[in-house]
Amino acid sequence: MSALKKTAITSAPIHSLIRERWSPRAFADRPVEAEKLRSLFEAARWAASSYNGQPWNFIVATKSDPENYRKVLDCFVEFNQSWAKSAPVVALSVAKLKFEHNGELNRHAFHDVGAASATLTIQAEELGLAVHQMGGILPEKAREIFGIPEGYEAVAGIAIGYPGEAHTLPDHLKAPEVAPRERKALDSFVFTGKWGKVLPIVGGKA
Amino acid sequence: MSALKKTAITSAPIHSLIRERWSPRAFADRPVEAEKLRSLFEAARWAASSYNGQPWNFIVATKSDPENYRKVLDCFVEFNQSWAKSAPVVALSVAKLKFEHNGELNRHAFHDVGAASATLTIQAEELGLAVHQMGGILPEKAREIFGIPEGYEAVAGIAIGYPGEAHTLPDHLKAPEVAPRERKALDSFVFTGKWGKVLPIVGGKA
Numbered sequence: 001m002s003a004l005k006k007t008a009i010t011s012a013p014i015h016s017l018i019r020e021r022w023s024p025r026a027f028a029d030r031p032v033e034a035e036k037l038r039s040l041f042e043a044a045r046w047a048a049s050s051y052n053g054q055p056w057n058f059i060v061a062t063k064s065d066p067e068n069y070r071k072v073l074d075c076f077v078e079f080n081q082s083w084a085k086s087a088p089v090v091a092l093s094v095a096k097l098k099f100e101h102n103g104e105l106n107r108h109a110f111h112d113v114g115a116a117s118a119t120l121t122i123q124a125e126e127l128g129l130a131v132h133q134m135g136g137i138l139p140e141k142a143r144e145i146f147g148i149p150e151g152y153e154a155v156a157g158i159a160i161g162y163p164g165e166a167h168t169l170p171d172h173l174k175a176p177e178v179a180p181r182e183r184k185a186l187d188s189f190v191f192t193g194k195w196g197k198v199l200p201i202v203g204g205k206a
Numbered sequence: 207m208s209a210l211k212k213t214a215i216t217s218a219p220i221h222s223l224i225r226e227r228w229s230p231r232a233f234a235d236r237p238v239e240a241e242k243l244r245s246l247f248e249a250a251r252w253a254a255s256s257y258n259g260q261p262w263n264f265i266v267a268t269k270s271d272p273e274n275y276r277k278v279l280d281c282f283v284e285f286n287q288s289w290a291k292s293a294p295v296v297a298l299s300v301a302k303l304k305f306e307h308n309g310e311l312n313r314h315a316f317h318d319v320g321a322a323s324a325t326l327t328i329q330a331e332e333l334g335l336a337v338h339q340m341g342g343i344l345p346e347k348a349r350e351i352f353g354i355p356e357g358y359e360a361v362a363g364i365a366i367g368y369p370g371e372a373h374t375l376p377d378h379l380k381a382p383e384v385a386p387r388e389r390k391a392l393d394s395f396v397f398t399g400k401w402g403k404v405l406p407i408v409g410g411k412a
Contacts, residue, residue: 012241012248015332017221018325023254034407035218041396041408042218045389047324048229050341050362052388057395060405068399108341110313111361114320118253119224122328126221135256135314147401155317156256182258183251189263190247193274195353199266201240202247 003163027161043123209369233367249329
């Protein structure tokens, strides 16, 4: 009963936590220890951000608190609810849209929430946990349910737990769960000098 | 001549790569090896993204290519140019704003670029490199200089190199370089049930 590995096939060496991290839909029926959960948000806390504005916020619930768990799940689109409900912890990331220091719009609010969430996922991998982030949420429903104030906006859903087994998923989700991870080649997105001109050191081996 | 350490004072254990990562302005006068640079973008490549859209792109230049290096530097605001010019590698992240699979706006384009860039910084820490990301860039100038097409947008600047020493910086940048890293307390941004209600496991120790 070991967790499914989906090691990235890389074109250059990368740290094992980055290489092994992936986004499962199957979670084990096992709670996440409070101290581990705390470490996840502590990791997010130390991400870099524009003007150190730290625009990230998280609304979190565990299955041990069914009422609040249900409220978070209700903010996911139906498809995501169908599998995320097996995760022992669900969360929403929420961006603060303006800077505190001058009240101006923070063009990098979503960017920095993404940085914090990515850092959280790497910490999760270190702790043997798996994270699946979801774009498919209902931001206005989240605003209503949780009273998210003006100037803030729900960004993404996050399912957290110990990795489970693909056979526990509904049939139509079994194949994607075990399919290899795929990415665009490096030479399709690392340029120099002008758009589309490949940076020489990334060419050739991707 | 050892690099300045600014270990995060954490309220819960986190991985050393996250704990030690910070954003210096002083870089050593030493090039970044091609294979290490390649590993940085390879790490970015494996970030999670909405619909696996991988909206991240990078325009990169090293000091060994002065013309293209200058072009990237010119897209940073003047303040950032003043210190980033000591970094052996400079880059711009660029977001693809629409999904390939349906042509619709990708609400998470900046979010996912932030995830890729954060992953890059953690890989950099692993390789003994330092990264300083900058919100302060000139996206329209970048569009013009590099021919960034419609549907894409320059997001952030990135300075990459081996860490340097604070005394090499202009006077007004020396104090911030050695100041401790600061973050909001966990209980100010991790909620449950409703906005502002602290998730119990993060209260008390932050």
